[in-house]
Amino acid sequence: MKIIDCPHLGPRPVTEFAISGILDPEPENLGEFTPGRWAFERNSVPLERVEWWFHIPSELWFLVRRETASNTIVEVKAAHD
Numbered sequence: 001m002k003i004i005d006c007p008h009l010g011p012r013p014v015t016e017f018a019i020s021g022i023l024d025p026e027p028e029n030l031g032e033f034t035p036g037r038w039a040f041e042r043n044s045v046p047l048e049r050v051e052w053w054f055h056i057p058s059e060l061w062f063l064v065r066r067e068t069a070s071n072t073i074v075e076v077k078a079a080h081d
Contacts, residue, residue, distance in 0.1 A: 001015070002014040004076060006076065007062050007076055008078065009055065009060070017053050017056065018053070018056055019054075020054050022051055022052075023051060023052060023063065026038060026039075046068050047068055047069075048065060048067050049065070050063055051063070051064050051065075052079075053076075061079050062077065062078050063078075
C-alpha cells in the first residue's frame with residue numbers, strides 16, 4: 001500500500017486522503033481559453049505540480065508536490081509553511 005507522510009499526522013495510507021485541486025495560478029494571458037476552459041479543458045501532460053490534499057478522517061489540509069508521469073510524491077508540506 002502506498003503511504004503518504006502527512007505533515008500533521010505522520011505516515012498514513014493513501015486511502016485516507018483525497019486530492020482536492022491543483023495549486024497552479026491562472027496565467028495572465030489565457031490566449032483562446034476562457035477561465036473555465038483553462039481550468040477544465042487543458043491537455044494533460046506529464047509534469048511536476050503542487051496539489052491540495054485533504055486527510056479525510058482529520059479534515060486537515062496540506063500541499064503535495066507530485067510528478068504526474070510516475071505518480072511519485074516529491075514533497076509534502078503543511079499549507080502554512
